Amino acid sequence: MVMAPTACAPAEICVSKHYQDKHELYPSHAGDYGGDEVSQSKLAAKDLVFEILKKRAADVDIDRCGPGEEDPFYVADMGEIYRQHLRWKMNLGRVKPFYAVKCNPDPEILRLMARLGNGFDCASKAEIDLALESGVDPSRIIYAQPCKTKSYLRYAAQMGVRQMTFDNADELYKIKANFPDAELYLRILTDDSTSLCRLSMKFGASLDVAPQLLELAHRLELNVVGVSFHVGSGAEDPKAFLKAVQDARLIFDQAAEIGYELHTLDVGGGFSQDTFEKFSAILSDALDTYFPPNIRIIAEPGRYYVASAFTLAANVIARRDVPDPLDPSRDAYMLYLNDGVYGNFSNIIFDHQHPVAQILSCENRSRASSPDAATPEGFAYSIWGPTCDGIDVISERINLPGLLDVGDWLYFEDMGAYTRCSATRFNGFSDTHEVIYISSEAGASALLDY
Template structure:
């Protein structure tokens, strides 16, 4: 078993009880305030849209925009602390580097998973201790490694021999985690095709690290982004124990296991957390530090996007005697709907504004009224693949100037938007906060 090893990183997570105390001091009970969240988001959406005069507004005033409920992010952290108390989260910055989200998470005391110099710099510029950052990129740019070394970001992952030679040259004092291959076949986005050392090669990598006098302190794995099979975590933990034992036999002082990301924010989280927690308790004693790299778990449900109908095309079928419509929005798959292509998501369109009315929170989506008018929904670019929905239904005829909104748009959306065709990749975010605890931490009360 691994020896006890207390590091400075142990101090950077607020406990579940401490977070509850923040709310208790404000006289608030944690009740997973989805109802309040809906009210705040609805008011923000309506207020923004009603203020726009499409006939007179300036360029950019009617662009798509987000409403983000930071209270939702806060509730997700409370949920994590309740169900995975042993695993210290390091938010995957790549998922959504929104500055207010990062600020809240920093105030909550969690760590950060960074994959580039820019991400590391963004977190350091917030005043976060470099000990709270893991440079979780197995294949790193040399200049980025030098930057990490210069700024004291010691925790780094590797999965191949060349990376060890690079580390010896540029950052011999780094604290290294050997990333191992896992079965991520049940995940939305597979990562094992790109990263992870096979178990039959881990002994050689550890021996090389020993010969180079490098400091291997842990093992890392990743079950894939949007993992859905709890058994993948069990096998990965078992494999990590095997590699821990290999390393300790060579004399390494192993003290940390990084269980990666892959955690969803839906109802499956509790089951996944229970399975992982049990496996950790079986294979790793309490003195071994456990960290994780959740991304979408924290932000997926916190962001709602509103988009303007900029054009409409009527499609009449004389044979069937039907009329359908093509709606063109001011955002698409080259923008914030990049999650359709890169993250295998299926955003659900809902009507925010139709004519002179506001329909927000009428729980009727474009897929729930098949007897109504049919639409296809397209992005603004000239590319034919820029389609958000090939077929959906709404109860009335929508027109130019109406607005749609899409929930659960916080993960892998704004971070991968492009400027293709000259459209903007920067969209406003209106922040609301449905949790007094989060508001107190951010000074939003």
């Protein structure tokens, strides 16, 4: 394991902790991406993350620390992102990733993505700036926002970000007036009914409308170069990719009849860790069936890369002893953390996630109530955030093996996607927290100079 150097990065991320180099204990298997070795590498990395979480939490004296010293913090393993990239290359070698910046715009993530050779999917001026700050050429950025702000369009033209999407006639007129030399992708409607976050309710031209848009673009002398689609974030039906590829093929053929020679297909996002091989197999077959090798294929993965790379630790700031709703003869506990759905747990509301609490530290203090609180499964808790809003609940019920009290710590894995990026300052709580960067893979360490 290699630690990042001490630095105060942009976006108010402070990398302030150093730990002994454990790389000799947790060797990288990046060069040989076999299943057993990868599993061992991931397990070793999880152990390492847990060790660092515990050491960082133990450095905080809850009874004497200053305001905010016990705030939530992350451990981010850049090696996990590197492993996900190798996995992508093994299964979707034909498809070039354009990382979805909105998912997690952490500067270290963007720096690694740039050095891996990936592009960036941006939806605003700020995201374009973040991508450019990583050092990539503007040709590695797609402005994948079908409904763009006029001033942002002019800014994209100024910065040389030429690739962008559209799905309606008004957008074409806007592009004609503000960036007529742009390289355009027609975004088409898809069936995302089984996805966690549906996007087709907001974006995408139907197959009936698409030919009319191509004809209008041709009359306006705009440069349409490709087709894009998005089957929805966290897609659950791999057949959605097959249907979308088939529809895209139809649009390519219609564009050729109008006079365009399209050269790029953007297959969007929707990739998840648990279903990736299943989805990629269907997508790869569909691409090989419908699109010859001369057609460039790109994608916009987000959560696939970063969800499992970040682990969050939060402190128990308060506790209430209440009757167990399922068995009033026993005690249960309401735990209040210094983070909640208005903060890093915004993924509960906005991304339909269900973070699972695990015990990081448990002092088992003597003030704990009746031993009758324990069940064979452990102790029953509900877990709440720190704000005064009743919807600020992280877990309505969970059994944990230890008797937790104020000052103890919990941790939550898989907190890298749609968490920090959508946190707020509601009730005066901070939306920026320390991130401890590590690398459990030699390849990532070399790219990042850790």
